[in-house]
Amino acid sequence: MPKFDITIAGEINLDLILYGLPAELPVEQELLANGLEVTLGSSSAITAHNLGALGSKIGFITRLGPDQLGAIALDRLRAVGVDVARITHSAESKTGLTVLLTHGGPRHILTYPGCMAEMSLAHLDLNYLKSARHFHLSSYFLHRALLPDIPGLLRELKQAGLTISLDTNDDPANRWDDGIDKVLPFVDVLMPNEREACKLGGTDDFVAAVKTLCRQVPLLVVKRGAQGATAYTKNEEVPVKAIPVDVIDPVGAGDSFNAGFLHKWVQGKPLAECIAYGNLAAACSTTKPGGTEAFRDAAYWKAFFSSHARQT
Numbered sequence: 001m002p003k004f005d006i007t008i009a010g011e012i013n014l015d016l017i018l019y020g021l022p023a024e025l026p027v028e029q030e031l032l033a034n035g036l037e038v039t040l041g042s043s044s045a046i047t048a049h050n051l052g053a054l055g056s057k058i059g060f061i062t063r064l065g066p067d068q069l070g071a072i073a074l075d076r077l078r079a080v081g082v083d084v085a086r087i088t089h090s091a092e093s094k095t096g097l098t099v100l101l102t103h104g105g106p107r108h109i110l111t112y113p114g115c116m117a118e119m120s121l122a123h124l125d126l127n128y129l130k131s132a133r134h135f136h137l138s139s140y141f142l143h144r145a146l147l148p149d150i151p152g153l154l155r156e157l158k159q160a161g162l163t164i165s166l167d168t169n170d171d172p173a174n175r176w177d178d179g180i181d182k183v184l185p186f187v188d189v190l191m192p193n194e195r196e197a198c199k200l201g202g203t204d205d206f207v208a209a210v211k212t213l214c215r216q217v218p219l220l221v222v223k224r225g226a227q228g229a230t231a232y233t234k235n236e237e238v239p240v241k242a243i244p245v246d247v248i249d250p251v252g253a254g255d256s257f258n259a260g261f262l263h264k265w266v267q268g269k270p271l272a273e274c275i276a277y278g279n280l281a282a283a284c285s286t287t288k289p290g291g292t293e294a295f296r297d298a299a300y301w302k303a304f305f306s307s308h309a310r311q312t
């Protein structure tokens, strides 16, 4: 029996969210926010946290700086039972930080990557990563030092019998290349949102992008915001509607979807059930600030899941 359900190697940082700022940000003027949240951020860590909260056994490898921000972030993972025994520490580089400025519409997102961009193959204990049924990779384009070794890493994990999921998230350089063609052959589940699916498929035409990606991976799961999510295989299309909810904060909705979906998928549940659980986790996440606050309170998320499950 593998030690973990899912292992994840990826970035960790805190999100510092300021609410109520104007969309235009003039310089040399003090602008007052009307709300502040400091919470666990970054796609890999949010996914690991929420999977841990849902009850999956998770092993997480990351790289931290010698600072308090990294220590706080790590404590959030430990609190939901995520194993962090194989993380490594950088002596010089700081842990990354994301500052989100929300205005009720489009947000400003400012990230200092810190040591997340430095994590390389040498920092990963491969036997630890292999001691799971499944491996998940998020934020592909942010792993600058690891990028050249990702195809080899995934090949080795697949040879050890793991299935693999990938959520590339955005490419800040807007190139959407960086060896992704060498990576997709090892991916069992590709999990983009609609925009990312088009970028990865190399076309603005969503239907054409889905066709292209379905030739490269056996299962494509596209997150479609308020419309929910749809899974595509070569032969079938499984759309599942979103849970109607009053959105407080969409930060981390996609990562929470990944957590809900993968929690069920590694148990071998039917696709429609996996997507519905992903939608449930994502909707729950949007009702509290950041991507993990809803899942830090077990009574809260359990009550949300039981009152909304019948809508799935």
Ligand SMILES: Nc1ncnc2c1ncn2[C@@H]1O[C@H](COP(=O)(O)OP(=O)(O)O)[C@@H](O)[C@H]1O
Pocket: 192, 193, 194, 222, 223, 224, 225, 226, 227, 228, 229, 242, 243, 244, 245, 247, 250, 252, 253, 254, 255, 257, 278, 279, 280, 282, 283, 286
């Ligand atoms: N307004 C909404 N109402 C209900 N669920 C939502 C809403 N917006 C997002 N979600 C849920 O969050 C998931 C991810 O959101 P999306 O914006 O598509 O991805 P990402 O966060 O990666 O950009 C969706 O598939 C859906 O389940």
Ligand SMILES: [Mg+2]
Pocket: 167, 169, 193, 254, 255
């Ligand atoms: Mg996302």
